[in-house]
Amino acid sequence: MRGIRERRSIRSFQDRDVPDDLLSQVFEAVRWSPSRANPRCREIIAVRDPGLEKRLRETVGPGNAAAKSVVSAPVVLVVCGKLGRAGHYHGRVTTRFGDRLLFDLGIATQNLCPAARDPGLGTVIVGLFDHEEAGRIFEIPPEHQPVALVPPGCPSRVPPAPRRREAAEFTHFKRFRNDLKPGKPPGLE
Numbered sequence: 001m002r003g004i005r006e007r008r009s010i011r012s013f014q015d016r017d018v019p020d021d022l023l024s025q026v027f028e029a030v031r032w033s034p035s036r037a038n039p040r041c042r043e044i045i046a047v048r049d050p051g052l053e054k055r056l057r058e059t060v061g062p063g064n065a066a067a068k069s070v071v072s073a074p075v076v077l078v079v080c081g082k083l084g085r086a087g088h089y090h091g092r093v094t095t096r097f098g099d100r101l102l103f104d105l106g107i108a109t110q111n112l113c114p115a116a117r118d119p120g121l122g123t124v125i126v127g128l129f130d131h132e133e134a135g136r137i138f139e140i141p142p143e144h145q146p147v148a149l150v151p152p153g154c155p156s157r158v159p160p161a162p163r164r165r166e167a168a169e170f171t172h173f174k175r176f177r178n179d180l181k182p183g184k185p186p187g188l189e
């Protein structure tokens, strides 16, 4: 729980490299993340090239708080997903939510970030960028989509935690209620 509570999105990094063996641990964490029917929809591109990182930064708008992190981190991971795999069975969608690519990649990324944090690396998930341009930069085939950028590195600044809704404001018991308020959750009756 402490690991969850104390994790922060890190957007500025020290000028220190991330060794390959640490990166391998991070990739292992993605490998072991849950994924229905092992749909093999995940791909990760590790970028260590300053020229490519500069081009990648241009895909992240200047108004994005994480824009600098893409060039200041020693490596950037481009988390990609293959369309038509997650949430599909024999080529057909199995739930009302369509392609569950984002769900599977979200879980994989949520494994990735704490695995990076174990040895002291910080990360931020960058979801707001020009996905098409990133696809062109890394020659990603059209059936795969770059979904998130995650720069791991040694944190140089840990920001304060943004305010969260209290658990009591989103925890419903027995039935959905629109009038949940902060305070102590009523508990299971």
Ligand SMILES: Cc1cc2nc3c(=O)[nH]c(=O)nc-3n(C[C@H](O)[C@H](O)[C@H](O)COP(=O)(O)O)c2cc1C
Pocket (backbone or CB within 6 Å): 007, 008, 009, 010, 064, 065, 066, 067, 124, 125, 126, 127, 128, 129, 160, 161, 162
């Ligand atoms: C799917 C997703 C996309 C995100 N995209 C961005 C982004 O484009 N830029 C950014 O600065 N932070 C981004 N974040 C990080 C959130 O802003 C951050 O998690 C939130 O402000 C809570 O702060 P904390 O992670 O430090 O608790 C993203 C987070 C998620 C889960």
